[in-house]
Amino acid sequence: MWMSRKRMLSAFMVLFMVLAGAVGALAADTFKVGAVGPTTGPVATYGLSVLDAVTLAVEKYNAEGGLLGRQIELIVEDNKADAVETNNAFRKLASRDQVHAIVGAVVTANSIVGSQVAQMMKVPMITPTSTAEKVTLEGDYIFRSCLIDPVQAVIMANFVYDSLNLREVAILTAQTNDYSVGLTDVFIETFGNLGGKVVAAESYSEGDQDFKAQLTKIRARNPEAVYVPGYYTEAGLIARQMRQLGMEQPILGPDGFDSPKLFEIGGEAILGSYFTNHYSKETEDPVSKQFVADYREKYGVDPDGFAALAYDAALILFEAIERAGEDALSKNIAAARQAIRDAMAETKDLEAVTGTLTFDENRNPVKSAVILKVVEDGYEFVERVEP
Amino acid sequence: MAAIIQEIIQQLVNGISLGSIYALIALGYTMVYGIIKLINFAHGDIYMLGAFIGFFAINIFQMSFFPALIVAMIVAAFFGVVIERLAYRPLRHSTRIAALITAIGVSMLIQNVALLVWKPDPRSFPDVFPFKSYKIWGVYLDNRQLVILGVALFLMVVLHYIVRYTRMGRAMRAVALDDDAARLMGIDVDRVISFTFALGSALAAAAGVLVGIYYNRIDPMMGGMPGLKAFVAAVLGGIGVIPGAMIGGLVMGVAEVAVVALTTSTWKDAVAFGILIIILLLRPAGILGQHEREKV
Numbered sequence: 291m292w293m294s295r296k297r298m299l300s301a302f303m304v305l306f307m308v309l310a311g312a313v314g315a316l317a318a319d320t321f322k323v324g325a326v327g328p329t330t331g332p333v334a335t336y337g338l339s340v341l342d343a344v345t346l347a348v349e350k351y352n353a354e355g356g357l358l359g360r361q362i363e364l365i366v367e368d369n370k371a372d373a374v375e376t377n378n379a380f381r382k383l384a385s386r387d388q389v390h391a392i393v394g395a396v397v398t399a400n401s402i403v404g405s406q407v408a409q410m411m412k413v414p415m416i417t418p419t420s421t422a423e424k425v426t427l428e429g430d431y432i433f434r435s436c437l438i439d440p441v442q443a444v445i446m447a448n449f450v451y452d453s454l455n456l457r458e459v460a461i462l463t464a465q466t467n468d469y470s471v472g473l474t475d476v477f478i479e480t481f482g483n484l485g486g487k488v489v490a491a492e493s494y495s496e497g498d499q500d501f502k503a504q505l506t507k508i509r510a511r512n513p514e515a516v517y518v519p520g521y522y523t524e525a526g527l528i529a530r531q532m533r534q535l536g537m538e539q540p541i542l543g544p545d546g547f548d549s550p551k552l553f554e555i556g557g558e559a560i561l562g563s564y565f566t567n568h569y570s571k572e573t574e575d576p577v578s579k580q581f582v583a584d585y586r587e588k589y590g591v592d593p594d595g596f597a598a599l600a601y602d603a604a605l606i607l608f609e610a611i612e613r614a615g616e617d618a619l620s621k622n623i624a625a626a627r628q629a630i631r632d633a634m635a636e637t638k639d640l641e642a643v644t645g646t647l648t649f650d651e652n653r654n655p656v657k658s659a660v661i662l663k664v665v666e667d668g669y670e671f672v673e674r675v676e677p
Numbered sequence: 678m679a680a681i682i683q684e685i686i687q688q689l690v691n692g693i694s695l696g697s698i699y700a701l702i703a704l705g706y707t708m709v710y711g712i713i714k715l716i717n718f719a720h721g722d723i724y725m726l727g728a729f730i731g732f733f734a735i736n737i738f739q740m741s742f743f744p745a746l747i748v749a750m751i752v753a754a755f756f757g758v759v760i761e762r763l764a765y766r767p768l769r770h771s772t773r774i775a776a777l778i779t780a781i782g783v784s785m786l787i788q789n790v791a792l793l794v795w796k797p798d799p800r801s802f803p804d805v806f807p808f809k810s811y812k813i814w815g816v817y818l819d820n821r822q823l824v825i826l827g828v829a830l831f832l833m834v835v836l837h838y839i840v841r842y843t844r845m846g847r848a849m850r851a852v853a854l855d856d857d858a859a860r861l862m863g864i865d866v867d868r869v870i871s872f873t874f875a876l877g878s879a880l881a882a883a884a885g886v887l888v889g890i891y892y893n894r895i896d897p898m899m900g901g902m903p904g905l906k907a908f909v910a911a912v913l914g915g916i917g918v919i920p921g922a923m924i925g926g927l928v929m930g931v932a933e934v935a936v937v938a939l940t941t942s943t944w945k946d947a948v949a950f951g952i953l954i955i956i957l958l959l960r961p962a963g964i965l966g967q968h969e970r971e972k973v
Contacts, residue, residue: 527894
């Protein structure tokens, strides 16, 4: 059959409009929530924990009738912990999928990229795990459910000085990582102000396997502990190589230590380390206990800190949508997004898994943190630090 | 004073141990280049494959260290031959840049398939090799460092022997010199090149297993940086020259450690690749480059 170019074009236009209409009609029936995290790539365990927890939250709310009578539709994007992939994922979710909000990204460097897109397109974004201060400073659509770096480093510095009673500490930083560099700066400042001394500050690149040169240099300065603000992948190796060089000092770390792989890679060498984290599964808090039980039932393993934070991120978002009410149901996606954002910003005294949280003016949660000790069969709760 | 000397010696030990790992990977790199003038960028990924094969041989088939090492070498050699047959052979007579780009493509392919199949999580390598630490006058070293250095030296000698004194080695050198002439002399050029790849891949796999045991952590991306550094080591020693890979590796390792010890660790990788640029500017043939005329 032959059609003029013009007729063919108009036929396509009609077809396109019908399809677009159909998609639009479908979209009106659900709340679309995007989730961005690495399900492949070097830090996939974080992404998988996050996505599992968000999925759990979505299923829980949907089973109870959804939000404002609508079901939640979760759209997952794997960003491979890569900046370019993150950019693409956020753009796709914001424009093609027309999501109401995005949970993610997971790694700090990715969230910085994602926040620029989210803010530009005015999509509410809540990162569960990106702790660098500047992520939410990008704009008023960016939230997080974890503590910021300064808080973690301040808590660790205080713990080292007051509770462990140590005065001379060395630092080994991942220089290619915003998160690690941020923690290092704040730790050096806080610990110095307390009267402690950072006797050596060395660095490595992510993916390095040999740290003996740095450690030998650190060893010569005789520190009482070594702060390793980085991820479990390197921390385990660093611990082993420290012991191989005859260094017996305790290792201190941030929430990046929170992974079962820490034990596999670090073995005995990592035992006795301390790290700051967002939650401890040993708490008696009812929200927390319920979450741990649900998570264990669905996935057969205990949730880690990343899962807890991701669940809270979903919780903050869903509760905000409920509070926004009618406005969040708007057919105009921009208006709905704004209503959700406004409601999120007003989150106050929300009973979440990682504590009772309220947003401050930079959309960072104010809540407590915990210090955990690495022991043979997991983590031992040491102390809870209130904000 | 004694403490400073102890620290210097410890750093030297650290450097040599790191360098022997680079040397181990660089040997295969340099040999393949020496014979067919192809910078096989997938070499680092074969190294990763080798580590994983060793890992599975030990974990699933309950093999001990040596059988696992041999199995990893054989399987990797097979992969090397298959890669050469599928990716490089069809490009034998096209430009060198085409082959180089293909090698980069093969490297990415292996990495990403490995990511898909084995997941990106790092795995801890089983402890199959007894660990013994020695403390001599305040300097720590262990048996695994010695084994890696020893194996690197041993393989260097074996490789040198194969290339210099065996029938296959003579054929390899003939192909390196002029493959058309070699073919006219009745040498099966395809077979020689397959053999070269098999040998190079087996070497990479041996390195993978040893490094897996040494650092106790393997992941699909592990071939990237060590592969690049080994490449620099090969160029530094004189690419295509087998003893050069050994010297280049050790110089790189010691230089990296020296940078950390004397200045700041921030400069470590910058110096490693700075060395590459300086070598290419001042002495493109590398440290042992004069022997390059013989092209092996």
